[in-house]
Amino acid sequence: MSLPFFECSAARLDELVRPGMLCAFDFDGTLAPIAREPHGVLVPAAVARRLAHLADHAAIAIVTGRAVDDVRPRLDFPASFIVGNHGLEGVPGRDVPADHFAARCAQWERSLPLALRQHGIVDPGIHVENKGCSLSLHYRLAREREALEPRLADICRSLQPSAHVIEGKFVFNLLPVNGINKGEALNRLIEASGARSAIYVGDDTTDEDVFRLRRTDVLSVRIEPDERSAAEFHLHHRLGMIQLLDELTHRMRRFA
Numbered sequence: 001m002s003l004p005f006f007e008c009s010a011a012r013l014d015e016l017v018r019p020g021m022l023c024a025f026d027f028d029g030t031l032a033p034i035a036r037e038p039h040g041v042l043v044p045a046a047v048a049r050r051l052a053h054l055a056d057h058a059a060i061a062i063v064t065g066r067a068v069d070d071v072r073p074r075l076d077f078p079a080s081f082i083v084g085n086h087g088l089e090g091v092p093g094r095d096v097p098a099d100h101f102a103a104r105c106a107q108w109e110r111s112l113p114l115a116l117r118q119h120g121i122v123d124p125g126i127h128v129e130n131k132g133c134s135l136s137l138h139y140r141l142a143r144e145r146e147a148l149e150p151r152l153a154d155i156c157r158s159l160q161p162s163a164h165v166i167e168g169k170f171v172f173n174l175l176p177v178n179g180i181n182k183g184e185a186l187n188r189l190i191e192a193s194g195a196r197s198a199i200y201v202g203d204d205t206t207d208e209d210v211f212r213l214r215r216t217d218v219l220s221v222r223i224e225p226d227e228r229s230a231a232e233f234h235l236h237h238r239l240g241m242i243q244l245l246d247e248l249t250h251r252m253r254r255f256a
Ligand SMILES: O=P(O)(O)OC[C@H]1O[C@H](O[C@H]2O[C@H](CO)[C@@H](O)[C@H](O)[C@H]2O)[C@H](O)[C@@H](O)[C@@H]1O
Pocket: 026, 027, 028, 029, 033, 034, 035, 036, 037, 038, 039, 041, 063, 064, 065, 066, 067, 129, 131, 136, 138, 140, 168, 169, 170, 171, 173, 204, 206
């Protein structure tokens, strides 16, 4: 079980916060609050301002399930790295052409509505988001969404060509089988940037691939505790990000 960040992380911060630290963050539910729909989501000004201050002292990476082109305009601060589609885009040195996965996503985008109809699922609250390299089936706004969840999971897992399905917050993320994940993406970011240590903050199932790395040079933080999480620490609420960012900047300034 992860430990509460503010109460228990001082020794780890003493060890890892130093010049050359990479500060990596998930986007939805970590930097930005979860909203009813994906568009219109921005990093709140109080968080963006602190990230801009932190960027004066450390490289910042965003590692998100969104497409890079979708998330970039939502970041009102300088990010050194933007990794999108759960690691399929934006990892330095891993130049996979976007159209490599596009055909598969297009097939899923066509077959999902058919499969939903075949299972008698017609609900305007369900929508498909094709992100070029991966695809999300959103059902946050569906009627009786808890009852729908296992049926949607079955449909996603039966698709052809088959997908690596990761459940998120009222979303099923469909990724290529044997593709990179966020954990592998962070490993490559650390290597490419020459970082001497890193912090990673995330809130969702796809972030568990980072938490499971359990690298001694990476401090991992989950937004909201979850007994199944492999994260080292947790924040009780996303709003704790403000204090966490202040703490990082304060510590980095000692080296300025
Ligand atoms: O890796 P992340 O940055 O956490 O992205 C994960 C997914 O986030 C988005 O969906 C989630 O946030 C939406 C806006 O708050 C919310 O409406 C939805 O229910 C959540 O699942 C995004 O739309 C997806 O593409 C990302 O995969």
